[in-house]
Amino acid sequence: MIPPISCLIIDDEPLAQELLSDHVERIPSLHVIGKAQNSKQALSLCKELQPDMLLLDIRMPGLSGFEFLDLLPQPVPLVVVTTAYREYALKGYEHNVVDFLEKPIFFDRFQKAIQRVEERLGSTRLNSNSKSSQEDSSINLTMKLLSVRVGRDTINILLDSINYVESLDNYVKIHLNSRSSKPVLSKMTVAQLESKLPDDSFIRINRKYIVRIDQCQKITASSILLFSGEELPIGVTFRDAVRQTLL
The missing domain is CATH 2.40.50.1020 (LytTr DNA-binding domain)
Structure with missing residues (x-):
């Protein structure tokens, strides 16, 4: 069985971190392996944990989310931007982010972003869920x-x-x-x-x-x-x- 997608949450707001964690828990193919409140912490955790994807806020103390991305060594994890500021959308796509989520982030929209991450990572992850999660998918389809x-x-x-x-x-x-x-x-x-x-x-x-x-x-x-x-x-x-x- 292929392990779930490892995810690092980077956001300086504890409530935003908590909401994203709650969303992640509802998706069997996704797993939070760490949380960071600023770019310095995030750089350290990225090197140590090597996550598959980042849930990245843009406005944070110190370096912005985009400045942080510029410092990451290749290959950069897949990135889903989470921010309250719509004006960052264009710059986000210039950094080849998978998706741009505007706060407040509702679960339906979050789920669509994760589907795009799964597509980028390859179809093998989409077909590797356990029987119970496959049943969940059929329920969702109906x-x-x-x-x-x-x-x-x-x-x-x-x-x-x-x-x-x-x-x-x-x-x-x-x-x-x-x-x-x-x-x-x-x-x-x-x-x-x-x-x-x-x-x-x-x-x-x-x-x-x-x-x-x-x-x-x-x-x-x-x-x-x-x-x-x-x-x-x-x-x-x-x-x-x-x-x-x-x-």
């Missing part, structure tokens, strides 16, 4: 589609096409991210639909709304602004769960 009843018909909806779900008493209105697609109305309660959705991709924010996590552009104490422009209220009893997941 969960990409949501089957719902519309009148007498059953239709399949791509999970990635959903912006948010709205409760209308004994019906749900599924709002899609394509302007040319009308919302889908299905007879079921919002609780019934919630049980069909993967909890790492969707979150209930009040009694009426479920949103897709990677559609959240801005989170305040009382509302969530989606990339589509809708602003939805966060229910008082849901605030702790929302903050835990999204902040």
